[in-house]
Amino acid sequence: MTQLLAARAGRITPEMVRAAADEGIKPKELADKIACGVAVLPFNKKLDDTYRAVAIGEKLKTKVNANIGTSRDRADLEMEVCKARVAEEAGADSVMDLSTGGDLDVIRDKIFKAIRLPLGTVPIYEAASAADDDGRDFHKITPDDIFEIIGRHAEEGVSFITVHCGVTRDSVKRLKNEGRVLGIVSRGGALLADWMVHNDAENPLYEQFDRLVEICLEHDVTLSLGDGLRPGCLADATDRGQVSELVLLGELTDRAREAGAQVMIEGPGHIPLDEVAENVRIQKNLCGGAPFYVLGPLVTDVAPGYDHITAAIGGAIAAAAGADFLCYVTPAEHLCLPILEDVRLGVMGARIAAHAGDIVKGVPGAAEYDREMAEARAELDWRRQIDLAIDPDEAEKRRSGDIPTVSSETCTMCSNLCAIKVSKEALRRS
């Protein structure tokens, strides 16, 4: 039974109990959300209770995913395992292994052992990687090859898989007819489009969607319906290709849910700031309120080296508008494979965005957290300010590295001219 089928049958699973506790809500409340599909709980049946049970969806804390993984150019397995650990320590709620270089089974196995977060994958990457290993073109692989890999990931314990089921002959044609500056920027989407063109065939993940759902039901793998046609630049945002795909994903959501599989929807990508909220609303409308998992979004194309900031801007607005799950973007995006520090910065940027959104969403405890920090500041209580910081280590490092001497209860920026200190006395006497 999947978490969805359990919830629909009125059963509260141990994972629901744990995930609800993390949210500060009642398990029944979470179960109701899962039952109607506005929340998911990606937790492969193979996992034991040492793994975190993370719920994603309506009015729950906005969650953060960190992508890690080797590439065909950089296949340092140990480094990627370190990145998974850094992501977990920095507060990511899940990790996706996007490896395409080296022994992918070994990498996944090591990540499963290294961290206690639900793991996601993009099985089509393994198909592309295997083909490249054998010196074959990707489009020579068969639908059965793809489903074999999906089945294997499910059996190994992967909790959610990105599958680009909405990249179809129809949606790609619409994209092409309208014209785009930057074509298809989703790796999975591009690979599938390539496969379809060369084989003059429909996307097997769309055509054999029921087969996909069967695998998900067996292992309780959550479908993360990928946005293979997401815009890769502001000029391509919210175009017909993107929206056509989203319509298809909405229809597939209904089918998967009906069968009892958990579903979330992936979203952009690059979007102008004033289109971010509308992208969230149209996804909720078209996909029956399914959880929305956005990549960024990036609100400008011009800031390589700082895309964790660009993504934090879009992610915060998206979260405030109802996006449920933020895929981090690191400062290395558009330039190279991230290093460890990039992973940490990417997670922090996404966590800040998620929390800024949670305050607006009215997630229990979110505004209270900020109020606690404000009270610690009002009291010039530095120990408490550091403990409450979203990254206490970073705050501690700066504070302890630059202790004021003139007035130890303030900081080296304002010293004894600290506004809080001065105004407290003035307001008391006024």
Add this chain to the structure above:
Amino acid sequence: MTQLLAARAGRITPEMVRAAADEGIKPKELADKIACGVAVLPFNKKLDDTYRAVAIGEKLKTKVNANIGTSRDRADLEMEVCKARVAEEAGADSVMDLSTGGDLDVIRDKIFKAIRLPLGTVPIYEAASAADDDGRDFHKITPDDIFEIIGRHAEEGVSFITVHCGVTRDSVKRLKNEGRVLGIVSRGGALLADWMVHNDAENPLYEQFDRLVEICLEHDVTLSLGDGLRPGCLADATDRGQVSELVLLGELTDRAREAGAQVMIEGPGHIPLDEVAENVRIQKNLCGGAPFYVLGPLVTDVAPGYDHITAAIGGAIAAAAGADFLCYVTPAEHLCLPILEDVRLGVMGARIAAHAGDIVKGVPGAAEYDREMAEARAELDWRRQIDLAIDPDEAEKRRSGDIPTVSSETCTMCSNLCAIKVSKEALRRS
């Protein structure tokens, strides 16, 4: 004659010509905005044409200010001059010297010589600093002391001054009556409130506002009417103290404009994400469309160490909603005086926010810039991507430090599985 009086008289000054060229608009168009006060051009009469002429206001590029300056705890003059240079190199449009430690005249003089940006100050800081140097309490200084300092800054060439004229007995009382978690967090606001309480007197910058305007008219110093009662935490945002002060600032804007002085308005601070746009709109309504100069805003209180990101989120939303001028916030905010790298990161965060806003505002060239980057990506033209990056040095450093070997036209993240490369071929054939 101030830029405002010149514009009102139908004169186009050399500074208007230069600033308009930077905007890609006609000088007459800029002059019209300045004439009616929806734009300002802070440029002290003493400056020569080696200094940048920067216009700030309606539908102009959103500008970025960097605060630097010594404190009572850290008075390393050379370091602050370095910070001013770093800010200019990183692309700041102006610098404010907020020094409170060391010989302040010498510091200002060195900054004037070191950079070619309009300089802003907060004269009340010098009054507080001088009093502290003499072992006196701030509230022992006289209104004449304050005006003497303001006059000196104006004579030296300061182009805009923050003056907290709206911190009055009335607005402070309203703030106190409603109650606040974090009191007054503006240093200037707190000092003035303290002075008013101890002397049982009205704010001299409010009472003698015409005297202030006279100085501004003589030297063409732009008034930056400070938000001394800005919220210092989300819980205090958009409260009666803040809005009462803004009403007063709107009234003072009318008076200054009528006399011919240029005016902009300072804004928060800490605001929940969904109150950012409304803060911009109410400022525009209450202050006759005067340029709005915001500090951040920070959309959460809990991220010390990352407040350049928190500020970029709020700044981008504010800019998109019509804010004209973003004061950067560095990662050191709330913890200590920033170091050089903090200054650089602060400027970059604010520039990204400004640009993301400009795309939405429809500032000429903004969306086109992103499109150019997208085209460079479509062509896998790395030289052009780096040259177009908001920080070419940072992009170059990452790219040249991690060159792919498998497929040199892609990057080490996707290697030969590059979506752009794969999809270009697929879409061509489809």
